[in-house]
Amino acid sequence: MFKAKNRLGLVFFPAFDWAISKTHPEREERLLYTQDQIFEEGIQDTEGIEFYNPVIASEKDVSRVHIVVPNVASQLSQSHLVAAGGAIRAYKAVMEKEVNKSFALVRPPGHHTHRVVYGGRGFCTVNVGAVALERIRQDYGDLKVAIVDTDAHHGDGTQDIYWNDKDTLFISLHQDGRSLYPGTGSIEEFGGPSAYGYNINIPLPPGTGEEGFLYILDNVVIPILNDFKPDIIINSAGQDNHYSDPLTNMNFTAQGYAILNERLNPDMAVLEGGYSIEGALPYINLGIILAMAGLDYSHVFEPDYDADKLKQDTAITNHIEKLSEAVYSLWRHKKELAEEKFKNKKEVTRERKIYFDTAGITEHQVQKFIICDDCSGLSVIDSSNDESAHILAITVPRKSCQYCIDKAYAMYDSSNQYPYTNVYLQDRCNDNYLSK
Numbered sequence: 001m002f003k004a005k006n007r008l009g010l011v012f013f014p015a016f017d018w019a020i021s022k023t024h025p026e027r028e029e030r031l032l033y034t035q036d037q038i039f040e041e042g043i044q045d046t047e048g049i050e051f052y053n054p055v056i057a058s059e060k061d062v063s064r065v066h067i068v069v070p071n072v073a074s075q076l077s078q079s080h081l082v083a084a085g086g087a088i089r090a091y092k093a094v095m096e097k098e099v100n101k102s103f104a105l106v107r108p109p110g111h112h113t114h115r116v117v118y119g120g121r122g123f124c125t126v127n128v129g130a131v132a133l134e135r136i137r138q139d140y141g142d143l144k145v146a147i148v149d150t151d152a153h154h155g156d157g158t159q160d161i162y163w164n165d166k167d168t169l170f171i172s173l174h175q176d177g178r179s180l181y182p183g184t185g186s187i188e189e190f191g192g193p194s195a196y197g198y199n200i201n202i203p204l205p206p207g208t209g210e211e212g213f214l215y216i217l218d219n220v221v222i223p224i225l226n227d228f229k230p231d232i233i234i235n236s237a238g239q240d241n242h243y244s245d246p247l248t249n250m251n252f253t254a255q256g257y258a259i260l261n262e263r264l265n266p267d268m269a270v271l272e273g274g275y276s277i278e279g280a281l282p283y284i285n286l287g288i289i290l291a292m293a294g295l296d297y298s299h300v301f302e303p304d305y306d307a308d309k310l311k312q313d314t315a316i317t318n319h320i321e322k323l324s325e326a327v328y329s330l331w332r333h334k335k336e337l338a339e340e341k342f343k344n345k346k347e348v349t350r351e352r353k354i355y356f357d358t359a360g361i362t363e364h365q366v367q368k369f370i371i372c373d374d375c376s377g378l379s380v381i382d383s384s385n386d387e388s389a390h391i392l393a394i395t396v397p398r399k400s401c402q403y404c405i406d407k408a409y410a411m412y413d414s415s416n417q418y419p420y421t422n423v424y425l426q427d428r429c430n431d432n433y434l435s436k
């Protein structure tokens, strides 16, 4: 019997009875082959690897992160709550020191879910990883966290949630948004006024392979993490950069994902996308499990793996080297850049159109960040959609000053229903969530 070098906790929740639709790529049997592969490898008999059952995320767990319109019960299925609860259980296993690391293999995924939720977008309805992270912050206190998103799609939802949070460094490696959903994720999207530089996008050209991913990891991601010094590192593990993925155009491999995981050395990982359910997912997920457990993964290859075919084009290599330099230079100059950009500003507004592709809803959102000298300031969202919802959502972030907390409650109390259909107050300081 094998013995894991690192004690590893696994939560496996394949949600075999839930899907957006029968033919949808994020489908019921998505983790079926992964399950077979894990058992074939004997992971369940490996000493030091523990399987945990998910818990069910509560409405409050969701409300710490999201403004769900009109409410949590109407938008989230039991499967969504168990997926989020699976990540909570996995993260808690690490925080309680039951294990050294954990991996939540859950679905449906979560990283496209923004703060405001009108329905599903990008196969996601609740940001599973963010819900779990805010739960452990609630239970275990302040944590400086780095989230590294290795899904092929830009993690726009996680970016949105942590846009103005300096304690949560978000790094997304993804296929360039000019060639893939959701279209965002350029290096200029660099964070809000209180966290400028703490949102890092690395848009990679289609065709990027092992060489490119590992170059970015070694030359940008790890140096930034060494500067940031997080208490914990979380990997939003999307497996759709694989060369066989039907939705994307990348050239990454199971070996590459395992090497990346070993070097990144995350404390927790949560599954995001990945739609090559037979050709890629079993091998990538197994590679990551072995890497996290500190076990040998050098035998994990796809049956059709061919190194020559997957060799990265020189033009891509050159592009990635330049991109690396640009991103790392921005990170090093973030303070000066923030001073220049937000000098003497009392508030900063961003206006966006967000499309909920699953629900078929278009949102128009104006978010105002009210700058405070003593804390990271309030966020006020005025959002309407083409289904006649119009909401006001006031967010008090963690560690706000009393002045900002009082101001938020005064704003909530004085906001009459009209013209809003709903008004929300999200108070992370007191873990209090109100709506009217």
Ligand SMILES: [Zn+2]
Binding pocket: 151, 152, 153, 238, 240, 272, 273, 274
């Ligand atoms: Zn994806």
Ligand SMILES: [Zn+2]
Binding pocket: 372, 373, 374, 375, 376, 377, 400, 401, 402, 403, 404
């Ligand atoms: Zn304040």
